Amino acid sequence: MTIREFYTLVGGSYDEVAERFPSDALILRFLTMLPQDGSMELLARSVDAADAKTAFRAVHTLKGVALNLGLTALAGVCSEMTEALRGSDTLPASAPALFEAVQREYDKVTGALAQLTA
Numbered sequence: 001m002t003i004r005e006f007y008t009l010v011g012g013s014y015d016e017v018a019e020r021f022p023s024d025a026l027i028l029r030f031l032t033m034l035p036q037d038g039s040m041e042l043l044a045r046s047v048d049a050a051d052a053k054t055a056f057r058a059v060h061t062l063k064g065v066a067l068n069l070g071l072t073a074l075a076g077v078c079s080e081m082t083e084a085l086r087g088s089d090t091l092p093a094s095a096p097a098l099f100e101a102v103q104r105e106y107d108k109v110t111g112a113l114a115q116l117t118a
Contacts, residue, residue, distance in 0.1 A: 011073030
C-alpha cells in the first residue's frame with residue numbers, strides 16, 4: 001500500500017499533508033508516532049471514569065494531531081466530541097456514542113497504518 005492509498009482508505013487528505021511535509025518518508029515517520037501518542041488511551045480511561053475535563057483535553061489533543069497529519073475523518077469525529085465536551089463538568093449523554101465513533105476511526109487509521117508499515 002502506498003501512503004496515498006493509506007489516506008484514501010482512512011478518509012484522509014494526502015494532498016493536504018504533503019503540503020506540510022516534504023516527503024512520504026517524513027509523513028510515514030509522523031504517522032507511526034500516532035499510536036505512541038497516548039491521547040486515545042487517555043480518552044478511553046477518562047470516558048470510563050466519567051472525567052469530562054480530561055476527556056476534553058485528550059480528544060482535543062487527538063483532534064490536533066489528526067488535523068496535522070491530514071487524517072480528516074478522524075479529526076472530524078474528534079471535533080464533534082470536542083464540541084460536545086467543551087465547557088462541561090460532566091459527560092453528556094452523547095459521550096459514549098461519540099467515543100465509539102472516535103474509536104472506530106482511530107482503529108481504522110491504526111489498522112491501515114499496520115498494513116502500510118508491514
